[in-house]
C-alpha cells in the first residue's frame with residue numbers, strides 16, 4: 001500500500017506543467033479567441049515532441065505504454081491552463097481504444113494524428129475539424145471514419161476554447177472495427193475529466209488568491225477579509241478531497257470492475273464539483289472584474305460546465321456509484337476492494 | 341502508487357479481526373460520558389485491549405505499543421470500527437498527547453506516561469480552553485509559577501472532555517506576566533490532587549461529557565512539563581496538527597456510518613423521499629474520499645513528510661460530512677426522526693447531536709478556514 005507518486009511520474013507532470021504554462025498564457029488565450037480558433041499547431045507540435053500523445057499507446061504499437069495515472073497527471077496540467085487542444089480526447093481515450101481494436105492501424109504510427117471520439121452519450125464531438133479520423137459509437141461497435149466521409153456541423157458552445165460539431169454519418173462509409181469497450185472509454189473519460197477538473201479548480205483558486213492580495217477596498221487588500229478567505233478556503237477543501245480520489249481512480253481503471261467504475265465516477269463527480277465551486281468562488285472574489293470577459297476566470301467555469309455534461313451526466317455517474325454501494329459490501333475494509 | 345495491501349498487511353488485518361472477534365463485548369457498553377460505571381467499563385476495555393498489545397499500535401514496544409506504521413494503524417482502526425468495538429475513552433491520551441509525547445518528551449517522560457496511557461490505567465483529559473480563551477487560545481490566563489523543582493498552577497479551565505472522570509489532564513499555562521504566544525508551557529496535573537476542583541457540565545445530549553476545572557495552588561513537579569519552558573504554544577500546535585490532520589477521527593468511523601446509512605436507505609426506500617438516494621450516495625463518496633485522503637497522508641508521512649496546514653482541510657471535511665450523513669439518516673427516518681431509539685439500536689439521533697459539535701471543537705471551522713486561507717493560500721492576515 002503506497003499512495004505516493006514516483007519520481008518519473010512527477011517529472012513527466014512537471015514537463016507538461018512547464019510546457020503548458022509557457023505556451024498557454026492569458027495572451028495566447030486572447031489571441032486564439034480573437035482568431036476564433038481552438039487549435040494551436042505550434043503547441044500541438046510541442047505536445048507531440050514531448051511524447052504526450054504516445055503515453056497511453058502500448059509499447060508494442062510504438063507508444064510509451066504508460067498508465068492512466070501517468071496520463072491523469074498530464075490531464076491535470078491541461079486543466080490548469082484550460083488547454084484548447086484535444087490531447088485528452090485523442091491521446092487519452094481514442095488512441096488506446098483504437099490500439100485495442102486495430103493495433104496495426106496506420107494512424108497509430110503518426111504521433112501527431114488527432115483522433116476525435118464520439119460516444120453515443122455525447123451529442124457533439126470536440127475538435128473533429130482538426131482530426132485525422134473520428135471514432136464513432138454505434139450499437140456497441142466502434143466505427144472509424146475520416147472527416148471527409150462524415151458531415152460535420154459546427155455547434156456553438158459557451159466554451160470559447162472548444163470547437164464542437166454534430167456528426168452525421170453513415171456506417172457504410174466508415175470502417176467497422178467491431179465491438180469496442182465503451183465502458184472502459186467512459187472510465188478513462190471520467191478519470192481524465194476529473195483530473196482536468198482538479199487543474200481547473202486550482203487555477204480558479206490561484207487566480208482569486210493573486211487578485212485578492214492585490215485588490216484594495218476599505219484601505220486593505222480584500223484577501224484580508226474573512227468572507228473572502230472563507231470562499232477560497234472552502235474551494236480548497238473541495239480540491240483536497242477530490243485529488244486523492246482522482247489519483248486512486250486513475251490507478252485502478254485497469255481493474256475494470258464495479259469498484260473501479262464507481263471510483264472513476266466518484267472522482268469525476270467530486271473534481272468537477274470542485275471545479276465549479278472554485279470557479280464560482282473565484283468570480284465572486286473578483287467582483288465585477290470576475291464577470292468581465294477580460295479576466296480569465298470565466299474560461300475555467302465554462303470548461304467545467306462543458307466537461308460536466310460530456311461522457312455521461314452527473315446522474316449517470318451517481319448511478320454507477322450507487323450500483324457499487326448497493327450491490328457490494330461497503331465499509332472500512334472495502335476501500336480498495338476489487339472483483340475477485 | 342500501489343493500492344493493494346501486502347501479504348503482511350493482510351495477515352495483520354486477519355490477526356486484528358480474529359482478536360477483536362474474540363474480545364469485543366457482546367453488548368454495547370454504557371457511554372463513557374454518561375456515568376462513572378460507563379467510564380470504568382471503558383477503562384476495563386482499554387485494559388483488555390492492552391492485554392492483546394493493541395493499546396496504540398504505532399508506539400514503540402518499550403512504551404506499550406507494537407512499533408507499527410501508519411498504514412497498519414489505519415488497518416487496525418478499520419477493523420476496530422468494523423467490529424463495533426467500544427469508543428476509546430482515552431483518545432485524548434493515545435491519539436493526541438501520545439504522539440506529542442513521542443515527539444517532544446524525554447525518555448523518562450515516555451517511560452513514565454506512555455505505558456499506563458496505553459493500558460487505560462491513566463486516562464487523560466485535555467485542559468486548554470478557558471472561559472476567556474476559546475478560539476483565541478493564546479489568551480489563556482492560567483498560570484504556572486516556578487518554585488524550585490515544582491510548578492504551582494492556578495486558573496480556570498473549561499470544556500475539558502472526559503475530565504469529570506479522568507485521572508490526568510494536560511494543560512496550557514503561562515508564566516505570570518507573559519503575553520500571548522510567549523511564556524506558555526504544557527504541563528500535566530492529576531485531576532484528583534489537592535487544589536483541583538472539577539464541575540461537570542452537561543452537553544446538549546444530557547451527558548456530563550465535559551467539565552470545568554478550577555486550579556488553586558496546585559503543586560506539580562517540573563518533570564510534568566512537556567518540552568522546554570515557554571515552548572507550550574509550539575507543542576500545542578503540533579498536537580493540534582495531529583488532532584486535525586490524522587488521528588482524532590479515523591476514516592473507518594465514517595465508512596461504518598455510511599454503510600449503515602446505505603442499509604437504512606435500502607430498508608426504508610419504499611416509503612422515504614426518493615431524492616434522498618443522492619444524499620446516501622454522496623455520504624458514501626464523502627467517507628471514501630476522506631479515507632483516500634488519509635491513506636495519502638499516511639503514505640506521505642511514512643515517506644518523511646510532516647503534517648502542515650492542510651490538516652485544517654481534514655477537520656472541515658470530516659465535521660461537515662458527519663453532519664450531512666446524519667442529517668440524511670434523520671431525513672430517511674422522517675416522522676420517526678425525533679423518537680429516541682430502543683436500547684441497542686443504532687442511535688442516529690445521538691450521533692447527529694454529537695456531529696453538531698464537530699465544527700466547534702479541535703479549533704472551530706471558521707478558524708480552520710482562516711488557517712487554510714492564510715497558511716495554505718497565502719492570503720494576508
Ligand SMILES: Cc1cc2nc3c(=O)[nH]c(=O)nc-3n(C[C@H](O)[C@H](O)[C@H](O)COP(=O)(O)OP(=O)(O)OC[C@H]3O[C@@H](n4cnc5c(N)ncnc54)[C@H](O)[C@@H]3O)c2cc1C
Pocket residue numbers: 226465466467468469473474475476498499500501502550697700701702703704705706707710
Ligand atoms: C464537544 C466539545 C468538546 C470539547 N473538548 C475540549 C477539551 O477536551 N479540551 C479543551 O481544552 N477544549 C475543549 N472544547 C472547547 C473547544 O476547543 C472550544 O469550544 C473551541 O476552541 C471554540 O472556543 P469557544 O467555545 O470559546 O468559542 P469562541 O472562540 O467564543 O467562538 C464562538 C464563535 O465565534 C467564532 N469565532 C471566534 N473567533 C473567530 C475569528 N477570529 N474568526 C472567525 N470566527 C471566529 C467561532 O468560530 C465560533 O463560531 C470542546 C468543545 C466541544 C464543543
